[in-house]
Amino acid sequence: MRLTSPWTPRLAAEGRPSERLVAAIAEDIADGALTRGDRLPPHRELAYRLGIGLGTVTKAYALLERRGLVQSVRGRGMFVAGLAPRPDGVIDLSVNMPPQMLDDRLLAATLAGLARRLDAGTFAGFIPPAGRPDHRALAASWLAGQRLEVSPDTVLLCNGAQHALSVALATACPPGGLLLTEAATFPGALMLARASGHRLIGVDLDREGLRPDALEAALASPAVAGAAPVLYVTPTLNNPTAATMGARRREDIVRLCRRHDVTIIEDDVYSLFAAPDLPPLAALAPERTLYVSGLSKSVSPGLRVGMLAVPPPFLERALSRLQASCTMASTLSSAIMAEWLGDGTAHSVAASIRLDTERRHALLQSLLPIDQPDSGTRGFHVWLPMPTDAAERLVSSAAAQGVILMPPRLPLVDPSSPEGGVRLSLGSPPLDKLKLALSALAGLVHPGGERRQGDRPAY
Template sequence: MRLASPWKPRLAEGAGLPYERLVAALADDIAAENLAHGARLPPHRELAYRLGIGIGTVTKAYAVLERRGLVQSERGRGMFVAGLAPRPAEVIDLSVNLPPQALSDRLLAATLTSLARRLDAGTFGSYLPPAGRDDHRALLARWLAAQRLEAAPERLLICHGAQHAIAVAFAAAAPAGGVVLTEALTYPGAIMLARQRGDRLIGLDLDGQGMRPDALEKALRSPACAEGTRLLYVTPSLHNPTAATMGAARREEIVRLCRAHDVIIVEDDIHAILVGPELLPLAMLAPERTLHVSGLSKTLSPGLRIGSLVVPPAFLDRALTALRATCTMASPLACLIMEQWLTDGTAHSVAASIRTDAARRMHLARTLLRLDHRADAPGYHLWLPMPTARADSFAGAAMAKGIRVMPPRAPMVDTNAAAGGIRLSLGAPPFDTLRQSLTTLAGLLGDGPVQSYGDLAVL
């Protein structure tokens, strides 16, 4: 007598073909160890009946799972969980978008030794002005000027990281509970912030240059945007997660529409240092309505939690109020490290090293994943577009191999959307470890077609 299967049949949530959703559901449960090695799976006909799908659909799903090594068929007995290979002692993390490590122990020690000679207890034990010391604001303004953003230091606020700068920008730009327009795929931190504020998020279609102007115009003419302050959160350079970068004409068109419909822009320009000099920030094209966010953690070191927010004069008082309400001041020690690195050339040297290593890592990824070698992709993350159901399954299969990627639905404004993908962050692991993980992921991609990097489908 055959034992009944312990698995409770289900299809994964979201869009996708039935066999893809069945694959995703079983792969997730196997990865989560809800199904033990050797556990029996339901017979084809029984599973098809219980889920209301065709027997051929079950056969196709089981075949995909068997190719991945997650299940195995035993003649005359049925289908069983094959179990996962033992996970490595350390998971390779490609989920967090960190820059390549360009800061040596020796350099950091030299910086801290120098600061120890300059920093006294009185200075460390005092409050800084909420927006930062005037000389620090001037230094940061000069750093941004090298990235094509000219801004008076008195319009620049020093924040406790870029995430804090985004929160201050939202608070200064519009009351909570309004409309926030953004890319259909966008930075998860901005999604969480908008939802925490009670804002209504509207996701806009993307293409290979990021946000599409026709999608923005259509949304602005819709009843959903008829009343109240409209806020546009947008990442024009090396968009997170797709790595798309707007060309000059696209930037001009986005600005034209925002002026025509009186939309306030929050520009996330965190990767500006990696983009060519020919592309101006939106804050230079529409300085009267753009709040510009940048920071040092993505371009120098994650431990340097310094964010900058450049604010139009009309929003400055509200931004200062929001800044005081959310953080008394940025870390004095971080500000002193910033001061030293921006004055002694360390910042430019580290940034140059990051650009070089990022290009090396991107070339490796494109080669191993058999993607196109685009010259206009200078960052350290890439995007693999695929149906959301397949992305869920891929992420689970990668985790089973000891490789963590960003949860596929984290950057989705609409988590039920059919089109999604996988972001791979290439900066954190050692180079040889990155090579190992990408080789493994290339094998997982063999289950089906994936679009080339940069050829982002219209979402």
């Protein structure tokens, strides 16, 4: 006799029917509503109960099985495999990683499939420095889904988005050159800039990101006179503040860069969270914008494939910098990218990351309500603004309770700045651990009671 499924069938809110079914099941596995060994409803029964086609159920189950979340047992049905358990210990909110949506079985199946198709001779050979043409075409198609239409010939594959950023900086800003960026920005970019001897100018930002008036003042300052400035900026989900520029703000920034002949390096690694109608700066100013993206934030950190879209006038220089830094893109990572972009796995995982991130924000607001930027764009990091000294005390107290946070001076262009904050990275821990961490932080940030709207953190 077959086991009855404990799952109450449902569809998630957005997407095609198969995507909605995949998202609903993946969400309930992540929440613990479905656990290892639970049986899923038979194909025909599920199609009938949800009013969808039998082929839709078959496609959804196949996607879930490729991701390693479910497994088919011959003659018995489809069962939940679940996500691999994570070790206990400290709760790390310092590293900005997406929620884990991949499973060991998916990775094993992908590598086994590649082993049958990738022979030793091919693996031992060189590929073009920027990647194989078919892989670059797949990457360009992925970028088109992230709101940027570019020719595959202008897309360079790199070994992660950090590598793509280093190539972009080496291409646009020579050693000792002038780099403008948000006053609080991605620590990896600051490390690259300082290692290359760039002169750094931090530009003030607000709840919508980089301020046009502050950028204009910086460009008119004596420090910029006679220089060929480069602007490094993250318009969507600034790291660390999570600010996102609206369309008007993006147009204003582009207008200023054109007027002052500023080259732009746009970091768009959080593009999967952006509204579909919100254009990247590279779409507004394609002639001067080097566009950095990748798959580590939208699929998995272990998939070290970065994408750098380069305007044609910069292409030869960028290829030279790319080849000097790594010879060629990783054959294995590129092959995994091609597999997952081609069979829909990457899109399915990205959709699950978005849904899981919404759950994490709901948990955050229930335990540690904070004011967030007005854009409505939510990724897997948030910002608690406060004086920098108070931020350091909070980080130290949180560590004493087993919660690890990013050092607060790390993302500041001027580490001596008295105003800063603390970034909370929500994506890495499982939900039960995240709940413990947020509860502990709530007791530190708002001791003795609930926060009222407009209050600043008490710490």
